[in-house]
Amino acid sequence: MIDDKKIGLNVKTFRSVFNETQKDLAKLLGFTNKAISLFEKGERRMDIDVLAKIAEHYMITVDELISSDYSNSEKIDIDKIETREKVPINNSL
Numbered sequence: 001m002i003d004d005k006k007i008g009l010n011v012k013t014f015r016s017v018f019n020e021t022q023k024d025l026a027k028l029l030g031f032t033n034k035a036i037s038l039f040e041k042g043e044r045r046m047d048i049d050v051l052a053k054i055a056e057h058y059m060i061t062v063d064e065l066i067s068s069d070y071s072n073s074e075k076i077d078i079d080k081i082e083t084r085e086k087v088p089i090n091n092s093l
Contacts, residue, residue, distance in 0.1 A: 005042030007051070007066050012040040014058045014065075029053060 015025055022036040029036070029050060038044035046054070048062070055062045 002045075002066065003042075004045050007046065008040040008042040010065055010068065011046075011054055014054075014060070015040075018058065025054075028057060 011025075015022070022033045022040070025031075026033050026036045031039075035044065039046050039050075051062050051065055055065045058065075
């Protein structure tokens with residue numbers, strides 16, 4: 001079963017680690033700040049295309065985004081992630 005709250009918390013954690021605001025992520029995804037807030041609180045489900053864009057942007061897999069517990073930013077190995085090339089979100093997905 002998909003846990004929207006856990007996924008939302010993971011998105012919020014990655015956004016914070018990368019020093020991005022909800023407004024920044026909303027602009028990249030083509031959503032409003034309010035939609036990002038609802039996603040992060042688990043009150044709105046993200047479809048697979050959105051999850052893929054977020055995972056690509058934060059240089060992780062969709063599986064990592066939905067299955068891992070990143071509720072604590074210390075669990076994110078930022079050095080490992082920073083060795084990957086950051087990919088801007090492609091809105092054509």
